[in-house]
Amino acid sequence: MSSPRIVICGAGFGGLTAARTLGEWFSRSRRAGNLLLIDKENYHLFQPLLYQVATAGLSGPDIAVPIRSILRRFPQIIVRMDDIRGFDLQKEEVLLEGGAVPYDYLVLALGAITGYFGHATWSEHASGLKALSDAHQIRNQLLLAFEEAESTEDLRKREELLTVVVVGGGPTGVELAGAIAELARRVLRRDFRRIDPTKARILLIEAGSRLLTQFPERLGRIAEQKLRGLGVDVRLFSPVQDLRERSVVLAAETIRTATILWAAGVSPHPLAASLPVPRDRSGRLLVLPDLSLPGHRNVFAIGDMVSVPGVPAIAPAAMQMGRHVAGVIIRDLGPGTARPENRDPFHYRDKGMMATIGRAAAVAWIGRAAFNGPVAWFAWLAIHLAFLIGFRNKVSVLFEWTWAYLTYRPGARILLRSEGTGRPKRRSPSASSRIEDRPGTSGSSR
């Protein structure tokens, strides 16, 4: 293969790491070849800080970097913003909204979406937190609830508006509940005249016996204590029976609330189900030890789409997988025409995991050692800053954090309620981007 065509689908942590590793190898080895990186957005999103966009601490561009900008120094990499429709593994083609693209190597790195355990209607009542639009939507919902509580005369309704329920006691749920508690109790404290935001009820609902089940038990208990200290009503052993319009149904009680946030589960990208590959119970792809798909030596899947025993669904794991797959492809393409028969299996190097619980508190589980308190919090800050892509973003986030820490007045408390509604619907880019393909629809209906 003198000029191999490599297609990477998804520019999250896994896909981007694979692209960079391959781009560097192409540059260094002066090999011909082309690498196409496809994503439905024009930016790479630093998901670990998404909850801070949702809770008005950061703004979107702080944690999103244009993919083209990240990869501009690799001439072999072509970035394409497009919607992936499917894959034809027989013809070796990726089917895009804008046509089919052939590949010699394919890397699937499409990540996960919010999953509701098969309860289709629950998504109507509870917002997940996977995309930047989710974060903006949650921010609007939270800020608007306080605004409406301030202006309503109906006390029952006010109580509903001042109740926030976070479902799921994993890292996302813990971080969201902590950040919302701080928003209400410290940030918005003096902003209102008729309501007292510090009286807002924030509930964290968890089905199991403790929070942060991926962490050692002690750290889960510490997180629980810290959250209770911030005024969060932590409910363990409380599986959700049903989500309805403005209410969360538990076995013992039904909680009336204007804001339900869902942090209880994710599903792999829906396209995972379209592949002729075995999947685990939650729908994640079961891959071979080298991360290729069974029966398709030139197709790999990485990150939150796949299930590899002992590997958690976190950014460092996706990045390691991306690097591994790039290495396998590089060795395949390396000097000599014979491709190696035996490929190295993927080995996960556990760098630990961590979660923050509001101001100056965090838990970390690194190399079999448990940390908490300010040390863990500083480690969390430093590691997240270090991995955030782009110097501009690092400076901007560091400034926002310092400012918010000193003043309790984070910068992004902006309610974009006219977003997408102030103008006629057809002007939304996702609609207009497809208009030209269907000339028949471009007439009076718009």
Added chain:
Amino acid sequence: MSSPRIVICGAGFGGLTAARTLGEWFSRSRRAGNLLLIDKENYHLFQPLLYQVATAGLSGPDIAVPIRSILRRFPQIIVRMDDIRGFDLQKEEVLLEGGAVPYDYLVLALGAITGYFGHATWSEHASGLKALSDAHQIRNQLLLAFEEAESTEDLRKREELLTVVVVGGGPTGVELAGAIAELARRVLRRDFRRIDPTKARILLIEAGSRLLTQFPERLGRIAEQKLRGLGVDVRLFSPVQDLRERSVVLAAETIRTATILWAAGVSPHPLAASLPVPRDRSGRLLVLPDLSLPGHRNVFAIGDMVSVPGVPAIAPAAMQMGRHVAGVIIRDLGPGTARPENRDPFHYRDKGMMATIGRAAAVAWIGRAAFNGPVAWFAWLAIHLAFLIGFRNKVSVLFEWTWAYLTYRPGARILLRSEGTGRPKRRSPSASSRIEDRPGTSGSSR
């Protein structure tokens, strides 16, 4: 009036200045009273920098500050986020979405919206730039046009996508055209593989004989030269005959383009037309010299809603009007029971005006003196930073400017195309905010 009720509608430059001036007076004089400030958003928007949000230089929260946060130290001021439905000047009530509010004094400061000279359909084809949602919409449209141009095979369509038409040669049009030219020629230059963003056509269409008619002729010519130097195709004497789907019709030619931006006119807020008050040809209210409405001594109108001879529709004028009206009300409420019969008329103090044309170029007209070049540009930077509310915002904008100046890589090139479309429509806050009022609609239709 021992405890006067003052209602200010609109938290732009005029309304906010009036509120602050009155808030300070209430605090200083220890008078009882309450002041209600109503806005449809929860933030004050620094409109002079809106074009930089539209052209990916700044992000929304950089130029938007929560109103409650600005006014939190004034206990007499109540901030309410609500939609104003109308005014009953006989009953002395403001009619809100959430009920009627009585007033003793009313200040109307609702500003302006994009105006299309009565061509109702033009708004479907051309985006204006008055609200934060407009800026986000334009940013998405611009970035998406380049993305689509990169992926299309159709050369005619590619040309359309790489053509941007700005209509209107006033300060907004000049600043937009200059910033878009820089975005294409300097920022996006190396980001694409198949298209060359530096070949994008940017046209600035002006009906009259020159740009910046509010400025001295020489500055208009300098702005024109600077724009041409940036590659902008400036068309004078070119009134728009019609705007259609993806095309701008001029007398001599029809320009095919995917992006039409409208900077040719504004209209006063639609509620201006509902008031029993004479208006000028463009619909702006004609007020008495003290800025009160004829026949309504306790109702004032300020800012872009009103027409006062010799006063331009710019932020400093609105702020001066806000301060003037606050002063009139304060003297009315001052010691003694007799209100002054004669009120001071409003006098505009001309502090000058300025416009930037891309990097290190600007024109300024200050105290009958014309400036241009780097001096004017630095003055522009300094003055805009000085007037931007909030220390956090000043630092953040200064950092973004410095960064973009040094690197040509501004931070907000994020295409939020899933914003408002990724989730079911009913979750948009402006929709959900009204749901509770109409229980009958909350069923299966959503």
